[in-house]
Amino acid sequence: MQVEYSIAVDAPAAEIGAADAAPGRGAVVAFADVCKSYGRHRALNRVSFDIPAGEIVALVGPNGAGKTTMLEIMMGLRRADDGAVSVLGCDPAIDRSYVSRIGVQIQQTKFFGSLSGRDYIRFFQRVYPRCLSIDAMVDEFELRAFIDRPLGKISGGERQRIALALAMINEPEFVILDEPTVGLDPIMRREFWAIIRKAHASGRKTLLFSTHHMEEAEALASRVIMLTAGRIVAQGSVAQLVSLAGEAANNLDDAYNILVSKSAGGAA
Numbered sequence: 001m002q003v004e005y006s007i008a009v010d011a012p013a014a015e016i017g018a019a020d021a022a023p024g025r026g027a028v029v030a031f032a033d034v035c036k037s038y039g040r041h042r043a044l045n046r047v048s049f050d051i052p053a054g055e056i057v058a059l060v061g062p063n064g065a066g067k068t069t070m071l072e073i074m075m076g077l078r079r080a081d082d083g084a085v086s087v088l089g090c091d092p093a094i095d096r097s098y099v100s101r102i103g104v105q106i107q108q109t110k111f112f113g114s115l116s117g118r119d120y121i122r123f124f125q126r127v128y129p130r131c132l133s134i135d136a137m138v139d140e141f142e143l144r145a146f147i148d149r150p151l152g153k154i155s156g157g158e159r160q161r162i163a164l165a166l167a168m169i170n171e172p173e174f175v176i177l178d179e180p181t182v183g184l185d186p187i188m189r190r191e192f193w194a195i196i197r198k199a200h201a202s203g204r205k206t207l208l209f210s211t212h213h214m215e216e217a218e219a220l221a222s223r224v225i226m227l228t229a230g231r232i233v234a235q236g237s238v239a240q241l242v243s244l245a246g247e248a249a250n251n252l253d254d255a256y257n258i259l260v261s262k263s264a265g266g267a268a
């Protein structure tokens, strides 16, 4: 029913988000009919999408929609029960060779408060065969003011910037950010967006981030995937989703509210 970024919201509720496509060739990430259950609870239900190289993609959806489950499957931390998954050409369930080519920022990274950002960067430089220099990281992620301060003594926004920098220390081809701006104030959040844009422009090619902030998705993403109750409600550019939601939608926030409630209504 849908290939890359077509929109399936007009389909009957039971079919919303379902797709018949095999994992897309050349896509950085491809899910085809992926299912995942925890006991009797189905967290992902026939989820299909492709992420082409070079995109910044936002993954949005209500609490419990299955976003983290999706990201964890991509990282190889969880295994899909059914369907096909490809990340950088590998099936994470059987081939972990792609892991050194991705970067990950998990929700609210916990650091040892007595160590500095520089200490962490030096540690990660010993772990990865290929790494950015400290100077390059300080410039790119704007760390100079706090790189040598204990992480327990810097602000939450500054710690998030260290976490983002560490996610990209290995010059990854694909970066996964799970709610990277959670807890940041509006000014810090916008500063963080600027750094993400800069990182993307300077060659961190493909990024996927989850968020509950529609203005964040609108500001950063070339594509948005909307997930609700384990199903993809709609996916496409912001303009496509706003248009799909109809005349009452003026922005992504409106589109999200309309499309998610339409999907919940249809599923009832």
Ligand SMILES: Nc1ncnc2c1ncn2[C@@H]1O[C@H](COP(=O)(O)OP(=O)(O)OP(=O)(O)O)[C@@H](O)[C@H]1O
Binding pocket: 038, 039, 041, 043, 061, 062, 063, 064, 065, 066, 067, 068, 069, 070
């Ligand atoms: N280990 C687990 N055992 C049982 N149920 C789980 C487990 N992990 C997640 N779930 C359930 O699966 C569903 C999807 O969870 P998931 O964390 O993927 O959603 P999410 O979209 O990331 O939510 P949030 O926005 O709140 O972080 C939820 O109903 C959650 O309670």
